[in-house]
Amino acid sequence: MKRPGPLLTLLAGLVLGLFMLTLNATSGTKTASSSYSEASPSASQKTPPTPSATPSPSPTPSPSKPSVANANYAGRTDDDAASIAVSVRDGKAVAYFCDGRYKEAWLRGRVNNNGSMKLTAPNGAVLDGRIEQGKKITGTVKDEGRPYTFTADKAVKPSGLWRATAKVRGAKIDGGWIVLPNGRQTGIVTRDGKATSAPRIDPETGAVTVDGQQLTAQPVTP
Template identity: 40%
Template structure:
């Protein structure tokens, strides 16, 4: 019995040691797994620094498109309540206009953008119109009076014509509006001034409106709008 005592004691100690070792092996992976899960859930310092706050970012600016300009267009029509004519021509956003009823007349210049036309003349004279659907529709104001108009698009020889010269030290200028009549032929109106004095003006040749004419003993050479629009800007 005395010999078995130490053996039993040693065996029990070995069993106890093995049991503690197994428990240690089982506990260690669990601790490591828990630590790994905690590290995966927490964002890294690099991620925290790199992720910007969406609330702090400026809102993207909307894209701005340049206003559209009509490259080329010519309009002509009657002024309601007046009986006169109005002609408007546009070249790459630049615009000129002319109103005449045989007595009063006015030249205008300005711009067109996105179908909105605004022209200014001498004093308070002005033209405002909306362009679209093959016509210009708006208002013309001259000499303290205002009339509406609707002017469809026109093609040459219909349109606006102008001529200038220097006579006896004074500027001689003349303007015409020529419109093709639906019944054939042409309707036209114009006015000529030597300085501030109005002088008689001849009719243009409807099918050849740029042919020379004589005004107050002076030969004038009418130009279509392409020949003088830049001079008026």
């Protein structure tokens, strides 16, 4: 019997080597997709939201100041039956309506930013007026059911509105005066509620003599 030849032995070695090479390649290599899957972070992981900034509180608006300038006004009704004086301070107004004999009314109220005003008196009188360009007040005073239209020009002291209150010989005295820019005066003094024409005052000092007693009238402001 003959031994296998060298050729057969060499062929068997080659077959065995190819088999071992194929086995190592199959067991030791991973696919690119599996390697990427292990290296990649989880798709479900999310970035935490950034907290929103707390809004700062809005500053409290400062109260608006009245836009109407402080001033005094004095004038006559259109029929020249009575005088009217108005004093405006810090958005408020006081007015005096007087015919110099027996008819009078003290009126008070607010002045709107557009210059309009509606003033009222305890006796029911009502003044509806408006400041025009800071130079004059035009309007109507309704007293005892009768309307009086008027124009009151801007007045500078000693023109304007004056008042004096006191007790003279046991009687309660209440006097009101309107001094016009031309120096004309209109006023009434009431003694315990009874009205009479007022004596003239000194517009420079406010001095006035009532029933033999000297009083001092003061400028009127709201």
